[in-house]
Amino acid sequence: MPANIVYDCASLGSVIRYLDSTPKPPERxxxxxxxxxxxxxxxxxxxxxxxxxxxxxxxxxxxxLHEGDFGQDGTVIISVRRTYSxxxxxRFEIVQRPAIGSVRVLQMLGDxxxxxxxxxxxxxxxRWLANNRYSRAYLEEVTADEVGADVxxxxxxx
Numbered sequence: 606m607p608a609n610i611v612y613d614c615a616s617l618g619s620v621i622r623y624l625d626s627t628p629k630p631p632e633r634x635x636x637x638x639x640x641x642x643x644x645x646x647x648x649x650x651x652x653x654x655x656x657x658x659x660x661x662x663x664x665x666x667x668x669x670l671h672e673g674d675f676g677q678d679g680t681v682i683i684s685v686r687r688t689y690s691x692x693x694x695x696r697f698e699i700v701q702r703p704a705i706g707s708v709r710v711l712q713m714l715g716d717x718x719x720x721x722x723x724x725x726x727x728x729x730x731x732r733w734l735a736n737n738r739y740s741r742a743y744l745e746e747v748t749a750d751e752v753g754a755d756v757x758x759x760x761x762x763x
Contacts, residue, residue: 607696608668608693609691611650612666612668615699615702616747616751617650617651617718618649618720619701620701622697622700623670625695650670651670652720653669664690669689671686705749707724707746709744709745710723710724710730710734711742713741722734727746730744
């Protein structure tokens, strides 16, 4: 599916796969394989930004995928995130939506919510938030109504 469908239909916390429809090169071609992996992977949807109109420029809507954290001993050194415009040539698919009863830990950045953590339940989310202080964080539960709306409106993953 094109990127604008992910922007319109996927909820924060969904796991999204992106691909460029080229075949995977053999393992022995390390540079080609690394380039291929940069255009064929998965990530968790953490932010969706609307289009912007400024006097000097305009930008299309975009979304950000969190691909992973790297570090050691529980300390994150690098967090890998990629932002994609709805006009990108990559193809996307929704692999997994957040489960009913899971809880999103969100933070408002301006007027745009950003996913900080997806917990399996409220207790786990509150514990994570107590250990990771954010000034504007709040909790939002994934409800059956949200998941049901996705199925009824045809947004359930294939």
